[in-house]
Amino acid sequence: AQSVTQLDSQVPVFEEAPVELRCNYSSSVSVYLFWYVQYPNQGLQLLLKYLSGSTLVESINGFEAEFNKSQTSFHLRKPSVHISDTAEYFCAVSDRRTGGGNKLTFGTGTQLKVEL
Amino acid sequence: DAGVIQSPRHEVTEMGQEVTLRCKPISGHDYLFWYRQTMMRGLELLIYFNNNVPIDDSGMPEDRFSAKMPNASFSTLKIQPSEPRDSAVYFCASSGYGQPQHFGDGTRLSIL
Numbered sequence: 432a433q434s435v436t437q438l439d440s441q442v443p444v445f446e447e448a449p450v451e452l453r454c455n456y457s458s459s460v461s462v463y464l465f466w467y468v469q470y471p472n473q474g475l476q477l478l479l480k481y482l483s484g485s486t487l488v489e490s491i492n493g494f495e496a497e498f499n500k501s502q503t504s505f506h507l508r509k510p511s512v513h514i515s516d517t518a519e520y521f522c523a524v525s526d527r528r529t530g531g532g533n534k535l536t537f538g539t540g541t542q543l544k545v546e547l
Numbered sequence: 548d549a550g551v552i553q554s555p556r557h558e559v560t561e562m563g564q565e566v567t568l569r570c571k572p573i574s575g576h577d578y579l580f581w582y583r584q585t586m587m588r589g590l591e592l593l594i595y596f597n598n599n600v601p602i603d604d605s606g607m608p609e610d611r612f613s614a615k616m617p618n619a620s621f622s623t624l625k626i627q628p629s630e631p632r633d634s635a636v637y638f639c640a641s642s643g644y645g646q647p648q649h650f651g652d653g654t655r656l657s658i659l
Contacts, residue, residue, distance in 0.1 A: 465647060474551075474638055474650035475590075521590065533578055534603065535648060537590045 433458040433524045437538035444512055445546055452507040452541045454496075454522030461527040464505040465535065466496055469519045478520070481505065492516075517545045549573070551651035553639050559657045565627040568654045571620055572641030580648060581614055581624050582638040590638075596622065629658045 434457045444450045456462065463482050467475040479490040486498040496507045505522060522538040552571040560566055572579050580595040594604040599616045607614070611630070616622040626633055634657050640648040 467650075472652075472655075474652045475640075476650070477647045480647055533597075533642065533644075534580075534592065534595060539589045 433460075433462060433526065433536045435522050435524055435536055435538035437522055437541050439541050440539065441542045441544065443544045443546060446514055447511045449510050450508065450512050450516075450543065452520050452522075452543065454505045454507065454538060456503050456505065456522070456524045458503075458524060458526075462524040463527055464496075464498055465523040465525070466490075466494070466505070466507050467521045467523060467537075469521065469540075471518075475521060478507075512543070512545045514545050514547065516543060518543060551639055551641050551649055553637075553651035553654050555654060556652065557655045557657075559659065560629060561659050562630055563628045565625065566629045566633075566656060566658075568624040568637050568639075568656070570622045570624070570639030570651060572622070572639070573649055574620065576641035576643050576646075576649075577619070578642045578644070578648075579616060579622050580640040580642075581622070582640065583635045584638060584653070585635045593624070631658045634658050 436455045438453050465480045466478040468478045469475045479488045481488050481498045489495045494509045496505050498505050519540045519542050521540045523535040525535050554569045577598050581593040582590055584590045593606045594614045595602055596616045612626055614624045636653045636655050638650050638653045640650045642648040
């Protein structure tokens with residue numbers, strides 16, 4: 432079984448400032464890792480994923496996350512946030528043995544609020 | 548390419564009524580998932596299907612909840628009888644093998 436911990440329920444930040452959203456996971460097996468973003472009144476959208484290869488993965492809108500196996504972390508970062516980044520962010524893991532796209536275990540989410 | 552389509556987007560009904568939520572997955576995806584999202588409990592996986600067969604329904608809260616997938620392009624989640632504590636946003640998601648899940652926009656359910 433896996434579990435995901437997102438310690439920060441809310442992160443306020445000023446526009447153009449850097450931000451880090453923390454995610455730690457626990458698993459007895461190898462996992463795939465994901466970040467999803469949820470805008471108000473919408474479903475979750477995949478932001479980025481780590482399946483294999485380079486431990487640093489990037490999204491098209493400037494977010495990046497680094498898989499750290501020794502620390503069992505997959506923190507999400509952006510060097511300069513915009514108002515439009517205001518949303519809830521969910522970290523998730525899945526068991527590699529089941530193919531990666533299957534049963535996800537989600538964290539409780541972090542509400543990112545970008546202020547002027 | 549159309550995404551995951553859920554209907555209705557909003558449902559308000561009285562306690563005791565039957566509620567049916569519908570989902571059309573992305574064509575070609577062979578996994579389908581039903582989730583429930585509330586402030587108190589966050590995002591919970593209720594049940595998921597592979598090739599129309601239920602694989603894990605351990606998240607279904609009670610016998611009042613049932614889910615079916617009669618074919619590859621349609622699934623329903625039914626609550627009968629509904630209760631106020633069932634009020635939540637229900638999401639459907641689909642994926643191919645080894646691929647990330649794609650979510651619908653959800654059904655916001657209010658039981659009065």
